Amino acid sequence: MKSIFITLIFFNLSLAVQAQIDSTLLRRSTVDTTMAKGMNMDAVYNRPFLQMGKMPVSLGGYVEADYQYMGEDGVTDGHTFRIPRMTLFVASTIHRKIKFLSELELEEGGKEISIEFAAMDFSFHPLVNLRGGVVMNPIGAFNQNHDGPKWEFADRPIAMTQMLPATWSNVGFGIYGKQYVNDWAFGYETYVTNGFDDSIISNTENKTFLPASKASKKRFDESSNGQPLVTGKFAIRHNMVGEIGLSYMGGIFNKFQEDGLILDDKRLLDVLAVDVNTTLPFSKTFIVGEWAWVMIDVPETYSQTYGNKQRGGFIDVVQPVLSQPMLGFSNAVLNIACRLEYVDWNTGKFQETGGNISEHLWAIVPALSFRPTAQTVIRANYRYMQQTDLLGNPPTLISGIQLGVSSYF
Amino acid sequence: MQLTRSLCFLCLFCLVLNGCQGIIPEAPEENTLLDGPVEGLSNSERKRFLNGDFAFNAEVFSSANGLGPLFVATSCGSCHAGDGKGHPFTTLTRFGQSAPGVNPFIGKGGPQLQNRAVPGYEPEQLPDGVAFSRFTPPANTGLGFLEALTDAQILANADPDDSDGDGISGVPNYIAPPPYFQPGATHAAVDGKYIGRFGKKAAAIDLLHQTVNAYNQDIGVTTTFEPVDPHTHLPTDPEVSDQVVHDLVFYLQTLKEPIPRASSDADVVKGKALFSSIGCASCHIQEWTTPETNIKALSNKKFYPYTDLLLHDMGPGLDDGYTEGSAETYEWRTPPLWGLGLSPNSQGGNYFLLHDGRAKSIEEAILLHGGEGQFSKTQFELLVKEDKEAILKFLKSL
Numbered sequence: 163m164k165s166i167f168i169t170l171i172f173f174n175l176s177l178a179v180q181a182q183i184d185s186t187l188l189r190r191s192t193v194d195t196t197m198a199k200g201m202n203m204d205a206v207y208n209r210p211f212l213q214m215g216k217m218p219v220s221l222g223g224y225v226e227a228d229y230q231y232m233g234e235d236g237v238t239d240g241h242t243f244r245i246p247r248m249t250l251f252v253a254s255t256i257h258r259k260i261k262f263l264s265e266l267e268l269e270e271g272g273k274e275i276s277i278e279f280a281a282m283d284f285s286f287h288p289l290v291n292l293r294g295g296v297v298m299n300p301i302g303a304f305n306q307n308h309d310g311p312k313w314e315f316a317d318r319p320i321a322m323t324q325m326l327p328a329t330w331s332n333v334g335f336g337i338y339g340k341q342y343v344n345d346w347a348f349g350y351e352t353y354v355t356n357g358f359d360d361s362i363i364s365n366t367e368n369k370t371f372l373p374a375s376k377a378s379k380k381r382f383d384e385s386s387n388g389q390p391l392v393t394g395k396f397a398i399r400h401n402m403v404g405e406i407g408l409s410y411m412g413g414i415f416n417k418f419q420e421d422g423l424i425l426d427d428k429r430l431l432d433v434l435a436v437d438v439n440t441t442l443p444f445s446k447t448f449i450v451g452e453w454a455w456v457m458i459d460v461p462e463t464y465s466q467t468y469g470n471k472q473r474g475g476f477i478d479v480v481q482p483v484l485s486q487p488m489l490g491f492s493n494a495v496l497n498i499a500c501r502l503e504y505v506d507w508n509t510g511k512f513q514e515t516g517g518n519i520s521e522h523l524w525a526i527v528p529a530l531s532f533r534p535t536a537q538t539v540i541r542a543n544y545r546y547m548q549q550t551d552l553l554g555n556p557p558t559l560i561s562g563i564q565l566g567v568s569s570y571f
Numbered sequence: 572m573q574l575t576r577s578l579c580f581l582c583l584f585c586l587v588l589n590g591c592q593g594i595i596p597e598a599p600e601e602n603t604l605l606d607g608p609v610e611g612l613s614n615s616e617r618k619r620f621l622n623g624d625f626a627f628n629a630e631v632f633s634s635a636n637g638l639g640p641l642f643v644a645t646s647c648g649s650c651h652a653g654d655g656k657g658h659p660f661t662t663l664t665r666f667g668q669s670a671p672g673v674n675p676f677i678g679k680g681g682p683q684l685q686n687r688a689v690p691g692y693e694p695e696q697l698p699d700g701v702a703f704s705r706f707t708p709p710a711n712t713g714l715g716f717l718e719a720l721t722d723a724q725i726l727a728n729a730d731p732d733d734s735d736g737d738g739i740s741g742v743p744n745y746i747a748p749p750p751y752f753q754p755g756a757t758h759a760a761v762d763g764k765y766i767g768r769f770g771k772k773a774a775a776i777d778l779l780h781q782t783v784n785a786y787n788q789d790i791g792v793t794t795t796f797e798p799v800d801p802h803t804h805l806p807t808d809p810e811v812s813d814q815v816v817h818d819l820v821f822y823l824q825t826l827k828e829p830i831p832r833a834s835s836d837a838d839v840v841k842g843k844a845l846f847s848s849i850g851c852a853s854c855h856i857q858e859w860t861t862p863e864t865n866i867k868a869l870s871n872k873k874f875y876p877y878t879d880l881l882l883h884d885m886g887p888g889l890d891d892g893y894t895e896g897s898a899e900t901y902e903w904r905t906p907p908l909w910g911l912g913l914s915p916n917s918q919g920g921n922y923f924l925l926h927d928g929r930a931k932s933i934e935e936a937i938l939l940h941g942g943e944g945q946f947s948k949t950q951f952e953l954l955v956k957e958d959k960e961a962i963l964k965f966l967k968s969l
Contacts (some may be wrong), residue, residue, distance in 0.1 A: 236598020361635075364689065368631040368645055417688060426691035463694045465645055465687050466660065514659040517919065544594070552649075553658045553919035559596035 181474025201399050202407060202437065203300065203349050204340065206263060206279060210537055210570045211253055222251040225309035228566025232545070235558055245271050247310065249278070259285040264296075267329070277382070278331050293353070296382065298331045300351040300395040301411040302452045305330055310568035314480055314499040314531040316543050316563065319452070320523065321474030321505045326433065326454050327373035332356045332391065333382055335374035345401040350394070352396035356381045357391025358415035358431060363460050363468045369507045369521060370458055370468045372433075375415075389414040389428075397437075404449075411435075416459070429459040437457035451477035466519065467552060469508030476503035482533075491534035501527040508552065520554035523547060538569035576952075591952035602830035605712045605910055605917070606654040609827045611868035618626050623822025627651075632790050636808030639791035640692040641685030641802045647819070650708035650789065654826055654908065655917025657708025659928050663789065666703035671897045673747075676701070678804055682895070683788040685801055692802070702900070704891035706771045709926035710910045710917070713878035714769070715824030716874045717907070718778050719861040721757040722766045728856060728879045739853045739943050744773040744896040744904070751796045752776060757862070758933065767896055768880045771926040773904035774895035778820045786811060824866060828874050833968045842965025845958055851949035854879055854905045854943070877969065878906035886941020889925065901942060912967035933966050934959070 200208050211220035225248045231241055246269065251261040265279035281295030298306045304322040308329050322328045336356025341348055359381070361374035375381065389456060397407035412432040419425055435454040441447065453475030460470040480499040490495035508521040525547035532540045543564040548557040601607070606628075608620045628648040632638035643663055644650050650661040664684040667676030674682045680695050684703070688694040697703055725743060745764035748754070753909040758765050758776070767773040775781035779796070787797040794816055798806040833839050843950045846852060864870045882902040890901035903926060911933065914922055922932050931934035940948040951959065 231594065233595020235596060238595050360690070361633075364633040364635065364638075366631040366633060366636070368649070429690070461690050463688050464690060465642075465647065467645055512658075512660050514662065517921075520919070551652060553652055553660065553917070555652055555916055555919060556599075561596050562594055570667075 168516060173436050174487055180466070187226035199392055201340065201347060201349050201405060201441055202303040202307050202439070203340070203351055203395070203397060203399055206265070206298065207253075207261075209251060209309065211251065218256070219252060219254045222253070222570060223249050224309055224311050224568060224570045225249075226316075226566060226568040228316045228564055230316070230562060230564040232560065232562030232564075234560045238562070245374070249309070249389050252517065258283075261285075267340070278329050278380075287339070289341055291338050292335070293338060294461040296331050296333055297353055297355060298329065299353060299391070299393040299395055299411055299414070301330070301433055302326060302328075302454055303407055303439070303450075304328050304452055311539055311570050314324035314478065314540060314541050314566075315501050315527055315537065316566040317527075318544070319503055320525065321454065321503055322452060324373060325456060325472050325505050325507065326435070327376055330373075330376065334390070336393075346399070347401075348396070348398040350396050352392070352394040354390040354392055356385045357389070358412050359386035360416050362415060362431070363458065363464065368467055370456070370460065370470070370472060372431075372456065387414060387417045387419075398549055404438060405460070407435075407437045409435045422479070427459075427461075429461075431459070432457045446482050448480040448482075449477065450480075451475060466508075466510070466512065469519065469521065471509040472505070472507055473509055473518070474503070474505030476501055488532075489534070493535060495533045495536075497529075497531045497533070499529040499531060501525070501529070518554065519552060520550045521552045523549040537549045538567070540567050541565070574869060592950055597887060602832045602955065603913065604653070605710060605826075605829055605913055607827050609715070609825050609868045611690070612825060613867075614766075616821075616866070616868070619681060619818055619821050620825050620871075622815075622911065623818040623820070623825075626811075626819040627822055630815075632792060634689045636793045637790075638689060639685070639687075639802065640689045641694055642689075642791040643683070643685060644791045645790065647785065647790075651711050652917040654711040656710045656914045656923070656930060658918050659707065659923055660924050661708055663706045663708070664703055665706060665893060665895070666697055666701045668894050669702035669892055669900065671899060674895070680801075683801075685788070685791060699854055702892040702894075704771075704893035705927040707923055707926065709771075709906065710829075710857050711823055712826050712910050713828035713874060713907070714778055714826065715866065715869050716828060716859070716861055717768060717878075717880065718824060719757065719864045719869050720768075720859060720880070721864075722759040724859070724862075725766055725880050729881055737850075737853060738946050740882070741852075741854065741883055741905075741943075742902070743767070744856055744882050744898045744902075746774055746776050746896045748776055749780060749796070752780060757864075764897075766880075768904075770895070771906075772895040773880065773882060774898075778823050779816070782823065783816060786816070808877045826874070829913065829969065831875070831968050833908075833911065833964075836964070836968070838961045838963075838964045840969045841958075842961035842963070842968075845954070845962050849954070849962075850895055850947040852877075853947075854881070854883055855908055856881065856905075875909060878905045881905060883944065885944035888939060888941045891927075908966060909969050911969045919961060932963065933963050 209222055211222040213220040227245045229243050245370050247267055251265050251525040253292040255261050261283045267276050267278050272362045277296050279296055279298055281293050281297050284292040300306055305328040332355035334353050336353030338351040358375040359378055362372050363370055365371050365374040392413055393411040395407055395409035401404035414428045415431040416426055416429040418428045433456050439450040456471050456472040460468050478501045480497050482497050484496040504524045506522040508519045510519045527543050527545045529543045547560040592889040621625050631646045645663050650657045663893055665682050667681035668674035670762050686697050729741050731740055731742045745761055745768040746767040748765050765776045767776050769775040769781045786792040786794055791801055792810045793800055793807050794811050795809045795813055800807045856879045857875050857877055859874055861869055861872045882898050883902045884901050895902045924930040924936040930939055937951050
């Protein structure tokens with residue numbers, strides 16, 4: 163009875179709210195979401211939001227859906243339609259110096275629901291801002307700048323999502339700041355958060371796999387080992403040249419003690435990343451790339467299946483070929499693009515033979531994208547990928563097409 | 572105009588969909604692959620095969636689902652990439668038994684060294700001065716055909732006293748069966764023991780025996796069949812269900828036999844004849860026929876494994892001083908040669924042959940034969956270069 167009563171109240175309230183909506187009151191803050199301007203660290207706020215009248219809350223989000231036909235060594239599972247994610251943003255200016263933003267992601271039709279970002283920002287000075295809550299660790303650029311509509315490719319870069327764990331967010335606090343001088347801008351971010359756990363070298367992927375820690379929602383409640391994960395980034399941008407960022411993430415990842423009893427040595431994880439983006443002035447070619455190195459203390463007596471070094475990255479080249487009114491869209495753009503990506507999951511040599519440990523992949527992804535507006539993309543990709551196992555046996559060949567749409571709303 | 576463009580786009584999309592088959596990569600030639608089921612399985616058997624395939628190749632163990640804490644490998648597929656031969660990375664070390672009989676280190680860390688451990692644990696160390704041998708993982712292909720043979724078929728080739736005077740004896744390895752072993756129509760007990768047919772020393776009687784031993788000794792995973800944890804030496808709850816074990820055994824039973832390549836090539840034909848003429852085929856018996864079995868696809872089938880499943884004296888050069896069951900330390904089971912040419916596809920582009928991978932080529936493996944294999948080895952050495960190459964080409968075609 164109580165639940166019926168509550169349901170009726172919410173139903174009536176929603177009717178009332180709907181009745182109040184007047185489209186003239188809706189104020190859309192449009193921004194350029196194509197990564198051509200602004201610094202990467204601004205990505206969380208560089209999104210279109212919808213604000214209703216003088217309400218302090220603005221809403222937004224994006225959705226991605228795609229079709230794919232992929233095959234591996236002549237075998238295909240056929241035609242597949244996916245909705246990889248739908249994300250909702252809620253932002254609020256509590257005070258002109260206090261802001262709140264959250265990003266709630268529903269993956270694969272709601273199979274996984276996660277809070278990717280939910281932080282309050284306190285602005286004391288352009289160079290000193292306090293951020294606390296669920297923050298996206300600023301390792302590389304993609305982790306913070308991952309919204310689907312910003313990219314010309316249906317799949318996210320493998321090195322950033324499977325070697326690095328994008329989207330990787332944790333509870334913690336930190337400071338950040340930016341400074342603009344003429345055409346120059348530089349920014350920094352540094353956070354201490356909860357972090358990884360033993361699963362990164364003990365998982366069913368059979369390799370060192372940082373994203374394994376994402377499965378543990380306990381990290382939003384408590385640290386796995388009482389040791390903070392430190393993440394820091396420094397980036398510099400020139401409006402005529404582009405942006406380069408250097409970032410570090412590291413800390414003790416394993417549960418080395420419990421109830422005061424020592425269970426293992428403290429084991430350290432270090433991640434270094436460099437990211438760049440630029441737009442060539444003569445051709446308007448947009449280039450974005452990222453490369454990362456992972457170093458991890460894996461016990462020598464453990465399996466070499468779990469590598470102690472990884473490296474990988476990607477580079478996207480996007481060339482606008484038509485920028486004119488098309489199909490009724492006044493600012494439509496047609497792009498051709500190409501992504502190159504590479505991941506070495508296990509950089510090293512076998513103790514038994516001295517031969518190289520393989521376990522790597524590379525891919526080339528030519529693409530065609532149509533942007534009817536800056537915030538919406540229709541994209542067609544062809545993926546060709548070679549994946550080599552630990553031993554260096556003949557690679558698995560994977561290829562196929564992906565057609566998808568993605569848009570902010 | 573807009574409608575026309577939209578229709579064009581739609582047509583293009585349909586054309587792309589229609590041409591999808593050409594977009595995916597081509598399948599490798601069937602005869603270059605070792606995995607895949609035998610022909611003739613029913614739909615329900617194929618489903619079971621896929622379940623076993625998952626357990627063998629996709630199921631990875633971590634400390635969360637039963638790995639170790641002491642182990643050698645984290646999955647079955649780690650040791651048998653593509654169901655082929657293994658790499659020195661996952662070579663096993665067996666130790667403790669230096670004469671026919673019982674391994675005195677059973678229950679004390681033996682018979683297998685778990686040389687790896689999950690973080691926080693220390694792996695086993697070889698006891699000082701103990702006899703040991705290293706075993707490179709074999710290929711899995713066609714195991715069901717070998718299992719289907721009767722003991723009588725195997726014994727028909729045994730000649731313990733070399734009564735025919737060809738220098739080749741061949742004896743079975745009689746193994747004390749584990750408590751869960753259920754003899755079938757193919758088995759015949761001798762003093763309560765049964766013929767082993769799998770493993771370098773033929774110490775596993777059937778594929779269930781082989782499978783649960785591997786789960787336990789290679790991965791540190793307990794089953795209802797082998798419930799004792801190799802680290803604590805105490806019985807624990809099964810970490811893999813009986814259903815998974817049976818599906819995995821079915822998978823191994825129904826993996827196809829390797830398909831020879833270039834069989835009609837003149838050099839291959841010549842090499843095959845030479846292989847027999849210099850005596851290799853005395854132990855590496857080419858053709859067998861399965862009896863009626865409970866898996867129809869395996870019943871009454873001719874197959875070509877090039878083994879007699881018997882133990883042979885291989886001479887002092889291959890005598891590591893370690894043994895299993897009733898085998899002498901210098902005796903080794905004749906390894907099947909089918910799939911030999913595909914070994915580099917699972918061994919990282921190299922050959923690691925003989926029981927411990929010491930031979931880096933087929934020719935080196937031949938030249939390391941001694942004992943009962945000495946005559947054939949000498950005959951091979953006496954061949955002219957072209958004839959040697961023909962034999963090697965034939966072996967690579969298997």
